[in-house]
Amino acid sequence: METLWIQAKSKTYPIYLGEGIMDQVKSLLPVDPSAFFIVTDDRLAPLYLEPVKKALITLAPVSTAIVPSGEGSKSFDVYKDLLDQLLELNLDRKSCVIALGGGVIGDLAGFVAATYLRGVGFIQMPTTLLAHDSSVGGKVGINHDKGKNLIGAFYHPDAVLYETSFLGSLPDREWRSGFSELIKHSFLDSVSFFEELKSAIPDFERLNSETVTPFLRRGIGVKATIVEEDEQEQGKRAYLNFGHTLGHALEKEAGYGTLTHGEGVAIGMCFALQLSEALFNVTLPSKSLVEWLKALGLPTTIPEALPSDRLIDHMKRDKKRKGETIRFVLLRSVGDPTLVEIPEEQLVEQLEKFRADGEWKK
C-alpha cells in the first residue's frame, strides 16, 4: 500500500492506494464519527457492501443507501432521497458519509456530505479506474437537465481509501473509460509520461490492475499538483478539463449512460488535438493517440447520430463558458496546456472538419 498526500489550502488529506486496505480501515480512517452512512450503487452492493460494513461496524453504527447504478443517479431526486434518509436517521454533524463506488457515487455522496447540516465527514472509497481522478480534488455535485455537474460544491474528502483489488470486477468498458482519464493526465504532464504509459499499456490486453497501478499513482500526482495550486478553479485547474468540453456535450447529447464519461473524453481529446494543431500550427502526437485509442477499444470520432448544432448548444451551456466564446483546453505541446476562448463560428468550422475527416488521421 502506498500513501499520497493532497495538500490543498483548505485541507490536507491522505490517499491510500493498493491491496489490503480494507483490512486496515480502522487504523487508516482519520475520523472518529458518531455514525457512518455508506452510499453505493446496486451493482456494487452485492460485491463489496458487506465487507466494507464489517470493517466499519466496529468503529460506529453503520447505515447504508443503495442507489441505481449509472449517471442517472446524479440527480435532484436521488440527492433529495439521500438527504431524507439522513434526516430520518437523525444523523448528527459528527457523522461520516462513505462513497463506495465510482465517480457517480463519489460526486453524489460527496455533495450530500457537503450539504447535509452544512457539511459532515466524508470518505471516498473508489471502485473504478476513473475514480483515481474523480475521488481526488474535492469537486462534488449532481447534474441538471441543462447540463452535467452544474450543481455542486468544492468539498474535499477526509481520506481516499483506494482498494485496488476492487478493480478486479470492473467491466471491460469501465476499464477503458477510466484509462481515458489517465491518458488525459499524461497529456497534461509530459511527453515522457505519455510515451511510458503508451509503451507499458499499448492495447486493451495489457490493461490490468498490475500494469496500471504505478501510472495511477502518477496520474493522481498530476491532479494533486494542479489542485494544490488552484483549488477553486480560478486558473490552472481548468486544464483538467482537457477533452471535456466536447466530451461532456457528447455524453449529454447521446443520453447519459449511452457513452461513458471516458469515451466522451477520448473523442474530446482527439478533437482538442486537432484544434490545437490548427490554432498553434504545431504537430502533436494526434495520429499516435488515435491508433492507441483504437487499440484500447475507445472511440475516436463523433457518432453520426449526434448533430453538430446540438453539440455546440451543449458546449455553449458549459459552466466554464465565458461570454459568447467557448472555452477549450488546448496543447501548445504535450505537457504545455493552455486555455483558449474559441468563437462559435470557428468551432463550427473545426467540428465539421473533424467530422468530415471521419477516419481522422487514419
Ligand SMILES: NC(=O)c1ccc[n+]([C@@H]2O[C@H](COP(=O)([O-])OP(=O)(O)OC[C@H]3O[C@@H](n4cnc5c(N)ncnc54)[C@H](O)[C@@H]3O)[C@@H](O)[C@H]2O)c1
Ligand atoms: N469530481 C470529479 O473531479 C470528477 C472527475 C472525473 C469524472 N467525474 C464524474 O465521474 C463519473 C463517472 O465515473 P465512473 O466512470 O467511475 O462511473 P460510475 O460510477 O457510473 O461507474 C461505472 C459503472 O461501473 C460499475 N462499477 C463501479 N465499480 C465497479 C467494480 N469495482 N466492479 C464492478 N462494477 C463496478 C458501476 O456500478 C457503474 O455501473 C461522471 O459522472 C463524471 O462526471 C467527476
